[in-house]
Amino acid sequence: MAVEYAIKINNIIKKYKIKQRAIKSRYFNAIDDVSLSIEKGEIFGLLGTNGAGKTTLIKIMAGLLEADGGTGKVLKYDLYKEHKKIRAKVSLVAPTADVGTDNNLTVKQNLEFWAVVYNLDKNLRAQRIDELLLFLDLKEYEDFWPMSISAGMRQRLAIARSLLVKNPILFLDEPTVKLDAKGAKAVRNFIKKINKDLGITIILTTHFIFEAEELCDRVAIMDKGKIISCDTINNLRKRLKKYDLLEIECSSIPKDIIDQISKWDYIVKCTYNNNLLNIESLKVEVSIFEVLKLLRQQDLEIYSVRTKEASLESVFISTLNNGRNSI
Numbered sequence: 001m002a003v004e005y006a007i008k009i010n011n012i013i014k015k016y017k018i019k020q021r022a023i024k025s026r027y028f029n030a031i032d033d034v035s036l037s038i039e040k041g042e043i044f045g046l047l048g049t050n051g052a053g054k055t056t057l058i059k060i061m062a063g064l065l066e067a068d069g070g071t072g073k074v075l076k077y078d079l080y081k082e083h084k085k086i087r088a089k090v091s092l093v094a095p096t097a098d099v100g101t102d103n104n105l106t107v108k109q110n111l112e113f114w115a116v117v118y119n120l121d122k123n124l125r126a127q128r129i130d131e132l133l134l135f136l137d138l139k140e141y142e143d144f145w146p147m148s149i150s151a152g153m154r155q156r157l158a159i160a161r162s163l164l165v166k167n168p169i170l171f172l173d174e175p176t177v178k179l180d181a182k183g184a185k186a187v188r189n190f191i192k193k194i195n196k197d198l199g200i201t202i203i204l205t206t207h208f209i210f211e212a213e214e215l216c217d218r219v220a221i222m223d224k225g226k227i228i229s230c231d232t233i234n235n236l237r238k239r240l241k242k243y244d245l246l247e248i249e250c251s252s253i254p255k256d257i258i259d260q261i262s263k264w265d266y267i268v269k270c271t272y273n274n275n276l277l278n279i280e281s282l283k284v285e286v287s288i289f290e291v292l293k294l295l296r297q298q299d300l301e302i303y304s305v306r307t308k309e310a311s312l313e314s315v316f317i318s319t320l321n322n323g324r325n326s327i
Ligand SMILES: Nc1ncnc2c1ncn2[C@@H]1O[C@H](COP(=O)(O)OP(=O)(O)O)[C@@H](O)[C@H]1O
Pocket: 016, 017, 019, 030, 048, 049, 050, 051, 052, 053, 054, 055, 056, 057
């Protein structure tokens, strides 16, 4: 069966003015030649550090911001000519979504208010709101003031609002960023449920790799406006987990020895702190022997040697820090 795309964009560019005191305006590419295809029914993650371009890209895909170059379709609509139609078919929960919650209205009254704003059929409103309160486990809090429920529940209220209109695509911009671990976990569970039970295509941004690991079918890693990798979590893990950690507890090591190790071909990183030599190596089985040999030659005392598998999180950060062009 042919793949059905919810979104397909090609070579998208977005320029922003550099904010600085200058006589001449200068621009930079906040989105720099990005192409992406997102299948219907996917949970797709945009992963990257602050300023990578995630929010800008989802605003473009949601029809809220016009790109300066490239082409694209969201559902069957053209990114430029039919952005109003796109806006009517997608929902977006921004990190500031909570701002749209009126603290002088109860949880349910908030949804009633937005149902009017969204022009929901009068006869359907009550039923739809009830469905969503139940779906997002907010029913027993329907008469609570928003200030008296947890941040996680308020985020669920913002998500409920975005689901009032039955749109096939939902953008979630950093859906768990302001939440504690418990609230974030609950929101992640609901994201899965929205995708599975309602069949909604979800595009979310996050800077937590574990969140992407838990939720997403596929992930695009963004850095400085570019996509440096786009793949399934499993394939990404295979490619990212190219190196392991070697931890050697030993007596004080001269700096030139650390510099020497750092220069070896298969060493990604070598640091020494509090008697602990930490090495990220692409070939940990070779590094053990080579490093131990060198340390012995220096007459250094070795107290313990351990190898560890690097977490996906640390590999991801190290990859970005090392400025590799592609993963
Ligand atoms: N309206 C704007 N005007 C100028 N620069 C902007 C604007 N919005 C975002 N930027 C810049 O564009 C880059 C990407 O921002 P953003 O898309 O918000 O990244 P992310 O969501 O990944 O943190 C950043 O350098 C940011 O400072």
